[in-house]
Amino acid sequence: MRGFFDPRQRAHAPAQELHNGGFVAYAETPARADAILAALGPLETPADRGEAPILAVHDAAYVDFLKTGPARWKAAGRPGDLVGYIWPIVGRRPLALDRIDALAGRFSLDAATPLTADTWTSAYWSAQSVLAALDAVLGGDRAAFALCRPPGHHAGRDYLGGYCHLNTAAIAAQAAIFGGMAPVAILDVDYHHGNGTQDIFWNRGDVFFASLHADPATDYPFYWGHADETGEGAGDGTTLNLPLPQGTTRDAFRAALATALDRIARFAPDLLIVSYGADTWAGDPISRFGIETADYRLLAADIAACGWPTLIAMEGGYACDALGANVAGFLSGF
Amino acid sequence: MRGFFDPRQRAHAPAQELHNGGFVAYAETPARADAILAALGPLETPADRGEAPILAVHDAAYVDFLKTGPARWKAAGRPGDLVGYIWPIVGRRPLALDRIDALAGRFSLDAATPLTADTWTSAYWSAQSVLAALDAVLGGDRAAFALCRPPGHHAGRDYLGGYCHLNTAAIAAQAAIFGGMAPVAILDVDYHHGNGTQDIFWNRGDVFFASLHADPATDYPFYWGHADETGEGAGDGTTLNLPLPQGTTRDAFRAALATALDRIARFAPDLLIVSYGADTWAGDPISRFGIETADYRLLAADIAACGWPTLIAMEGGYACDALGANVAGFLSGF
Ligand SMILES: [Zn+2]
Numbered sequence: 001m002r003g004f005f006d007p008r009q010r011a012h013a014p015a016q017e018l019h020n021g022g023f024v025a026y027a028e029t030p031a032r033a034d035a036i037l038a039a040l041g042p043l044e045t046p047a048d049r050g051e052a053p054i055l056a057v058h059d060a061a062y063v064d065f066l067k068t069g070p071a072r073w074k075a076a077g078r079p080g081d082l083v084g085y086i087w088p089i090v091g092r093r094p095l096a097l098d099r100i101d102a103l104a105g106r107f108s109l110d111a112a113t114p115l116t117a118d119t120w121t122s123a124y125w126s127a128q129s130v131l132a133a134l135d136a137v138l139g140g141d142r143a144a145f146a147l148c149r150p151p152g153h154h155a156g157r158d159y160l161g162g163y164c165h166l167n168t169a170a171i172a173a174q175a176a177i178f179g180g181m182a183p184v185a186i187l188d189v190d191y192h193h194g195n196g197t198q199d200i201f202w203n204r205g206d207v208f209f210a211s212l213h214a215d216p217a218t219d220y221p222f223y224w225g226h227a228d229e230t231g232e233g234a235g236d237g238t239t240l241n242l243p244l245p246q247g248t249t250r251d252a253f254r255a256a257l258a259t260a261l262d263r264i265a266r267f268a269p270d271l272l273i274v275s276y277g278a279d280t281w282a283g284d285p286i287s288r289f290g291i292e293t294a295d296y297r298l299l300a301a302d303i304a305a306c307g308w309p310t311l312i313a314m315e316g317g318y319a320c321d322a323l324g325a326n327v328a329g330f331l332s333g334f
Numbered sequence: 335m336r337g338f339f340d341p342r343q344r345a346h347a348p349a350q351e352l353h354n355g356g357f358v359a360y361a362e363t364p365a366r367a368d369a370i371l372a373a374l375g376p377l378e379t380p381a382d383r384g385e386a387p388i389l390a391v392h393d394a395a396y397v398d399f400l401k402t403g404p405a406r407w408k409a410a411g412r413p414g415d416l417v418g419y420i421w422p423i424v425g426r427r428p429l430a431l432d433r434i435d436a437l438a439g440r441f442s443l444d445a446a447t448p449l450t451a452d453t454w455t456s457a458y459w460s461a462q463s464v465l466a467a468l469d470a471v472l473g474g475d476r477a478a479f480a481l482c483r484p485p486g487h488h489a490g491r492d493y494l495g496g497y498c499h500l501n502t503a504a505i506a507a508q509a510a511i512f513g514g515m516a517p518v519a520i521l522d523v524d525y526h527h528g529n530g531t532q533d534i535f536w537n538r539g540d541v542f543f544a545s546l547h548a549d550p551a552t553d554y555p556f557y558w559g560h561a562d563e564t565g566e567g568a569g570d571g572t573t574l575n576l577p578l579p580q581g582t583t584r585d586a587f588r589a590a591l592a593t594a595l596d597r598i599a600r601f602a603p604d605l606l607i608v609s610y611g612a613d614t615w616a617g618d619p620i621s622r623f624g625i626e627t628a629d630y631r632l633l634a635a636d637i638a639a640c641g642w643p644t645l646i647a648m649e650g651g652y653a654c655d656a657l658g659a660n661v662a663g664f665l666s667g668f
């Protein structure tokens with residue numbers, strides 16, 4: 001299977017994140033990419049397909065904030081990396097805001113995803129990697145892999161969060177539709193709910209979003225991913241959330257996966273995009289499922305058996321020692 | 335003029351707040367109350383009117399969070415005071431959330447207002463003080479003062495923020511309506527927009543909310559207080575925002591005040607509640623207006639000249655050295 005990664009995706013490296021009451025070391029490190037590369041061997045460098053596919057999903061003012069925010073933050077004399085402290089929880093809308101602190105909250109959902117001067121570059125190339133992998137599938141490959149780091153599934157049209165800035169799965173889905181592969185299904189098997197992806201396609205009937213994840217009653221992102229969230233308008237019924245309890249192991253996960261695949265099959269997608277997180281692994285430091293390394297091949301084989309052209313986009317996974325083996329195991333199922 | 339304060343309002347004292355990129359000392363200190371008391375002399379202790387007037391404005395699950403959150407936070411092993419790190423910026427709704435970190439974001443709008451084990455007690459007695467002052471006015475007093483500390487105007491029906499937990503002005507307004515004084519006008523002359531008060535009465539026609547404040551394009555709370563926010567539904571036209579630029583001094587402030595009072599006069603209130611913040615003072619450490627101490631008597635006299643029975647509820651003001659003189663000056667205008 002072809003795989004894609006650009007070394008510039010390593011540059012983004014915030015110092016810390018606000019988590020459970022205090023600042024802790026940022027968990028989404030460049031070492032994650034290194035661990036995956038060590039297991040997979042060298043990946044192909046993506047071509048530069050420009051900003052248009054990004055702007056087809058993300059708000060232009062938000063993209064501008066990602067590019068220019070860190071310099072404005074520094075110019076304002078703020079310490080450390082750019083992070084908000086107030087969020088528009090009601091009446092959220094586009095506004096002409098002058099102060100960088102205001103923009104920081106306007107374009108984010110948490111205080112756990114600081115922006116650095118390198119963030120835009122890394123997120124941009126993460127998006128280019130997913131677009132290169134999509135082109136491989138559009139060109140006839142059975143499956144392709146994008147080492148998306150930073151990850152994407154928590155980022156919405158105009159907000160970052162959960163270590164995510166550009167929603168790579170959504171960017172690929174939109175580009176696939178423009179490329180003639182439609183409808184598209186996105187299957188999110190990261191430990192955490194893919195709230196950004198859900199939000200982007202909430203009202204759309206041409207993208208089915210199915211997610212297996214830890215119950216948001218107990219796990220980040222808390223406010224999204226509940227079973228009663230099923231889409232609205234043209235997207236009514238095209239969102240499927242299957243929250244699972246902490247401690248879920250292979251068989252229960254596999255049963256939920258079968259439910260998701262069955263629903264996706266009825267949607268008859270031209271393309272499947274898998275948001276793959278290895279933070280479902282039993283030893284992940286910030287997650288609480290019990291999937292073993294050997295399980296990933298089996299789970300991937302269940303997906304592969306459906307026969308859809310498949311793009312696999314990397315999302316989370318924070319146990320660097322096991323990350324390479326978990327990713328390699330998953331890809332081996334295809 | 336009668337004034338009310340309970341010593342238990344001093345107990346709430348968080349260590350720090352997230353502000354402009356880092357944790358800084360919490361600005362809304364018990365010393366603020368001490369400074370006002372030193373200038374005014376002893377105030378009356380309010381009677382205990384119970385929780386019903388609070389629950390007439392605030393969500394019961396939110397009140398429960400204020401009471402029990404800090405103990406749950408401690409039991410979960412979290413360091414320091416209770417503060418969120420992720421906020422429901424889209425699709426906000428009531429949810430059954432198990433984790434204290436989830437509740438912390440669900441019931442707040444910022445990371446600048448930590449909860450301590452003493453917060454509920456102080457906020458409760460701040461509300462009792464405003465209810466006692468209301469009773470003085472209901473009983474025929476021309477005006478009465480409540481030393482509300484912690485303040486209230488940034489708190490919504492189910493969220494804290496901006497140093498505020500229970501919206502004292504809103505609690506008094508609702509109690510006044512229950513007591514037969516209706517309609518009610520709230521005039522907010524704190525430096526910051528009273529977003530919580532606006533939100534609580536956004537859809538209601540029986541409370542007029544007028545606010546003079548620093549332009550939210552440049553100042554907290556950023557996302558609310560813009561001139562185009564005028565209410566909805568039954569409350570369409572009963573919200574008036576008059577944002578003013580940083581550097582505003584007495585004459586421009588007074589002109590805006592005249593505009594607000596004219597609009598309120600057309601509403602013909604039975605009662606005026608003034609959310610008074612002394613952070614409009616020229617030397618305030620976190621604000622950027624240029625009102626002088628001697629100006630407050632004049633501004634208050636403009637309000638008093640309208641003749642409405644008036645309840646004055648304390649909001650912000652962070653220059654402790656000048657706070658007593660500024661409050662005393664304002665009250666002397668009535
Ligand atoms: Zn994850």
Ligand SMILES: [Zn+2]
Pocket residue numbers: 524525526611613649650651
């Ligand atoms: Zn204020």
